[in-house]
Amino acid sequence: MSQRILNTIWKYPHQLPEVAPQHRVLLGEGQTPLVSSRSIGASLGIDKLYFKLENLNPSGSYKDRFAAVLVSEMTARGQKLCIATSSGNTGAALSAYCAAAGITCILVVVDGAPMPKIRQMQLYGAHIFMVRGFGKDPAITTAVFDALENLCRSLDIPLPISAYRYCPSAMQGVQTISSEILETLAGQVDHLFSPAGGGGLTLAITKGILAEKAATRLTKVNCVQPEGNDTIASSRRMNVKAKAVSASTTAVSGLQVPGVLDGDQVIETGRKTGGNGYIVTDERVFAWQKALAQQEGIFSEPAGAVALAGLEEAVRRNEVAPHETVVCLVTGSGFKDMASVERNFGLPPVETVDVGQTLALIKPFL
Numbered sequence: 001m002s003q004r005i006l007n008t009i010w011k012y013p014h015q016l017p018e019v020a021p022q023h024r025v026l027l028g029e030g031q032t033p034l035v036s037s038r039s040i041g042a043s044l045g046i047d048k049l050y051f052k053l054e055n056l057n058p059s060g061s062y063k064d065r066f067a068a069v070l071v072s073e074m075t076a077r078g079q080k081l082c083i084a085t086s087s088g089n090t091g092a093a094l095s096a097y098c099a100a101a102g103i104t105c106i107l108v109v110v111d112g113a114p115m116p117k118i119r120q121m122q123l124y125g126a127h128i129f130m131v132r133g134f135g136k137d138p139a140i141t142t143a144v145f146d147a148l149e150n151l152c153r154s155l156d157i158p159l160p161i162s163a164y165r166y167c168p169s170a171m172q173g174v175q176t177i178s179s180e181i182l183e184t185l186a187g188q189v190d191h192l193f194s195p196a197g198g199g200g201l202t203l204a205i206t207k208g209i210l211a212e213k214a215a216t217r218l219t220k221v222n223c224v225q226p227e228g229n230d231t232i233a234s235s236r237r238m239n240v241k242a243k244a245v246s247a248s249t250t251a252v253s254g255l256q257v258p259g260v261l262d263g264d265q266v267i268e269t270g271r272k273t274g275g276n277g278y279i280v281t282d283e284r285v286f287a288w289q290k291a292l293a294q295q296e297g298i299f300s301e302p303a304g305a306v307a308l309a310g311l312e313e314a315v316r317r318n319e320v321a322p323h324e325t326v327v328c329l330v331t332g333s334g335f336k337d338m339a340s341v342e343r344n345f346g347l348p349p350v351e352t353v354d355v356g357q358t359l360a361l362i363k364p365f366l
Contacts, residue, residue: 007031009065009176015211016069016176017169023076025101027058029068030176034184034327039295040308041326044315048325051292051308052181054332055300059096059120060089061332062174062201066162067093069173074158075101082106083152084160085144087135087197087254088117089332094160095124108144110135114253114337138244138258163200163261171204178208181327182219187212189219190324191275191314195306195331196223197254198261199232199242205329206269221275223266224310226250226282232263236270236277251282253337254303276319280309286344288312292330299334307331 009030010016033053041049054062071094074082082098082105084091091107098105105126109118111134121128133140145161152159164171181189192209194202206221225233228250232242242263248256270277282302289305292298307328314320334341341347353361 009068009173012176012179015179015208016172017073019069019072019076024072025068025075025097027064027068027096027100029057029064031180032056034181035298037296040291044312045322046311046315046320046324046326047322049311050185050325050327051296051298052177052327052329053298054177055298055304055330055334059092060336061093062177062329063089063093063162064096065173065176066090066167066170067097070094070158070160070167070170071097071101071103073169074103079157080104081155081157082160083108083148083155083157085109085134085148086113086121087256088113088336089254090160090162091126091128092117092120092124092336095121095126098126099124108134108148110256112136112253114339116338117336120336135256136248136258138246141259163198164203164265165261171200174201174204175208175211177329178205179212182209182212185325185327188217188325189327190217191220191222191311191320191326193222193224193278193307193310193314193326193328195255195303195310195329196225196232196266197229197257198259199223199263199266200261201329201331202232203262203266203269206266206273206275209273210269218273221270221273222278222310222314223270223275224278224280224306224313226252226255226285226306227279228252228282229255229257230279231258231260232266233277233279235263236267236275239267239271242267251340252285252302252306253340254301254332255306276314278310278313280306280313284309284312286340289334290345293334298330300330301332301334301336302340304330304332304334
């Protein structure tokens with residue numbers, strides 16, 4: 001096996017669809033660091049807390065694992081056009097991998113997708129169209145999906161959406177997160193907390209855990225959602241079917257998915273791991289985003305702090321024991337949504353001073 005494969009998701013063929021090596025599009029996806037908490041774990045009373053830094057993938061999120069498989073499959077078919085939808089990270093990942101593969105990329109993005117993500121897609125060369133109400137209004141969201149599905153069917157190309165409902169083989173790329181975590185921790189993981197919008201990531205993590213034989217004990221996969229998009233988490237806790245919401249009201253970008261998508265499968269497979277569902281407020285998500293940066297040195301987008309907010313809720317409910325090993329997914333980079341940084345944290349302006357003033361201004365910190 002070549003070194004190029006060893007350092008990517010293709011190290012785990014049992015999790016992935018078959019794609020011939022010459023068709024694989026590799027940008028260094030996967031093998032992201034798993035780092036031990038320096039202070040947050042202790043503050044929550046958890047002895048062994050780890051963060052899986054998916055923000056360090058090539059385009060800045062775990063969606064690169066999905067795009068790597070999808071675009072590799074496109075290349076194997078000789079496909080030269082990609083039409084997809086995105087709330088941000090999927091579009092950025094597809095744009096990057098399509099650029100590497102020489103595939104034209106057209107993206108229909110949700111209403112209000114963060115501009116840094118849009119600019120990232122555009123710089124990769126993608127063509128962007130934002131639809132009013134898409135990702136916020138269930139009827140509009142369904143209409144967009146239906147129209148694009150019909151178009152892609154007429155062109156005999158897949159519609160890349162990061163959900164098992166639409167792209168089950170490409171979503172297998174995300175399952176490799178579980179393989180990496182279990183390999184690093186010798187299979188000894190008690191809880192894994194995953195954020196959820198449509199549920200694809202949580203389902204991938206669960207499928208990945210169940211597919212691995214290296215685990216010495218079954219990891220509980222916990223689904224965490226903002227209260228403004230509670231389509232799965234409460235239903236998982238009550239063990240009932242997932243439910244759509246009339247409108248997604250969370251300000252956490254990337255998790256504004258009012259439809260069910262993979263929700264029912266998340267609930268069904270979640271029973272097998274013994275995991276639970278957790279609802280968190282946007283306020284706690286933004287508080288943990290700031291804590292990750294200032295206490296752990298991890299620059300996460302808001303969605304990347306949702307798992308940690310879920311752990312806080314689990315600790316409050318006494319559903320995680322201090323001695324247990326816990327992993328929280330950090331799904332995307334803070335650079336993806338700088339507008340939320342400006343909006344939520346009231347950071348001070350940077351003052352330009354003369355050289356003679358510098359030491360006097362530094363002195364109070366000495």
